[in-house]
Amino acid sequence: MTPSANQLSILFPGQGSQAVGMGVALAEEYPVARAVFDEVDEALGQYLFELMAKGPSEELTLTRNTQPALMAVSIAAFRVLQDAGLGYGTMLGMAGHSLGEYSAYCAAGSISLTDTAKLLRLRGEAMQSAVPVGEGAMAAILGLDMDHVIAICDETGAEIANDNSPGQVVISGAVAAVDAACQMAKDHGAKRALKLPVSAPFHCTLMKPAQEAMAEALNAATISAPEVPIYSNVLAAPVTDPDMIRQTLTEQVTGKVRWTETIKRMEKDGTRTFIEVGAGKVLTGLVKRIADDSKAINFGTPADFDNFRDAVAH
Structure with missing residues (x-):
């Protein structure tokens, strides 16, 4: 089971992929997986x-x-x-969507599992407390290109949060701004403008208080160079320097997740197989819409193991 060197990249999902029951089958089947959940609980x-x-x-x-x-999953x-x-030697790199970028650094040996769990607990709490519930919103705009959505945001005060794939852009901001942008997107021919349950x-930029909290925590954290390059959300380019890791993870709190550009860059750099590791198949679906010449699979349960084995055997 030996993948072609430097043609395989690993992806880690972000918020929205969660579901009750995730990780249970892994824990029941694999002691190494159960150990991860135990360590996160302890942390x-x-x-x-x-x-x-x-x-x-x-x-x-x-x-x-x-x-x-x-x-943890x-x-x-x-x-x-x-x-x-x-093995790390078979991988071109890794990337994670939003919080998944922390999973990538953990998987690559840059941040310990215990520290990653604590950082993400702080990140979640800081993000939640940055804006009072009901004052902010997010929405997915489907069927408009990025330039069109940028123009709508410029007019309404909403901001681009995620460039997920061609024709799928997530916006964020104050409720009134997001509502106005959704209506304008529909008026300009969007297939859908769907408020997200977040x-x-x-x-x-409303996440600025959370960004400040994460800057302090990341500056105090022990971070080493990853075993493989991690493609940063905010740069859409590989990062290995610990100081740059701190900087980009800090900027990520308020910055745009440049997912389309990230996947295209990874494909340009030689990735031919993407494996989404963890809960759900969200990123697998996005990759299939971005990278026409690459294969995308997911591994999150024992039942997915055959997909992994077949993917790395060719």
């Missing part, structure tokens, strides 16, 4: 895995819980693949 002083396994969904979807929980799945022979307006 946070919380039975987070029990919440992941049993819910309630309303508590799991609280940002302070969602962020470390999704990371990603790292558990990644370590299963490492046990199966997936508790805060992520990746916009």
